C-alpha cells in the first residue's frame with residue numbers, strides 16, 4: 472500500500488530524517504516509535520507532503536510515485552491525514568462536520584457506514600464540535616478522513632492525552648479500520664497500546680529507522696524499550 476524509499480528531510484541545514492525506508496501493507500497497522508525528537512512527526516508529515524523543508528527520496532502509494540504531489544492530491548489518491556489538532560470545526564455539529572468533506576470515489580464512506588462503525592458519533596450527531604470529548608473528536612477526525620475515501624491513514628499520536636477508556640475506544644476503531652482492509656501508520660509511544668492494535672513497529676532514532684520489530688519482539692523487550700524511550 473505504502474512504500475517509502477530513502478526518505479531524508481531537512482529543517483534548513485539541519486537534517487531530521489536520514490534515508491528512511493519502510494512499507495505498510497494493505498490492511499496492515501504499523502507504528503513508529505522513538506524518543507522525542509527522533510523524527511516521527513517529520514516522517515509522517517513528509518509522507519503526506521506537509522513537510523515544508525527540503526525532502527529527498529520517494530513515496531509510493533499503491534505503486535504510484537506520489538513524491539511530487541501536494542497534500543490534497545495525495546489525499547485524493549487515498550492518503551488520510553488524521554490531524555493532531557483533530558481538525559474538527561467547532562462551530563459545526565458532528566453531522567455537519569461529517570458532511571463537509573468532499574466525498575467521492577469507491578472507498579468514501581457513507582454517513583450510514585460512519586455511524587455503524589462509530590455508534591457514539593451517531594448518538595452525538597447534533598452536538599457541536601465544542602461539546603465533544605477528546606476521544607469523540609479523535610473519532611470524528613478519523614471518520615472525516617474515511618468520508619474522503621482514505622485507504623491509508625496517517626495518525627500522529629491518536630491516544631495522546633486521552634483517558635484509558637478513550638484509548639481503548641481508539642484501539643477498537645483502529646482494529647475496525649483494519650478489518651475493513653484499511654492500512655494505518657501511526658505514531659504511538661504507549662507500547663501496550665501499540666502491540667494491541669498493530670502488526671509491526673519501526674523504531675526511530677536520530678532520524679533513522681534502527682529496528683523493525685513484530686509484536687512478539689516488542690513484548691519480549693518491553694522493559695528495555697520503555698527504558699530506552701524514557702517512559
Ligand code: ATP
Pocket residue numbers: 482485487505506507508509510511512513514
Ligand atoms: P516528538 O515526539 O517530540 O514530536 P518526533 O520524533 O516526532 O518527536 P520530530 O518532531 O519529527 O520528532 O523532530 C525531529 C527533529 O527535527 C528534532 O531534532 C527536532 O528538533 C527537529 N525539528 C522539528 N520541528 C522543527 C522545526 N519546525 N524547525 C526546526 N527543527 C525542527
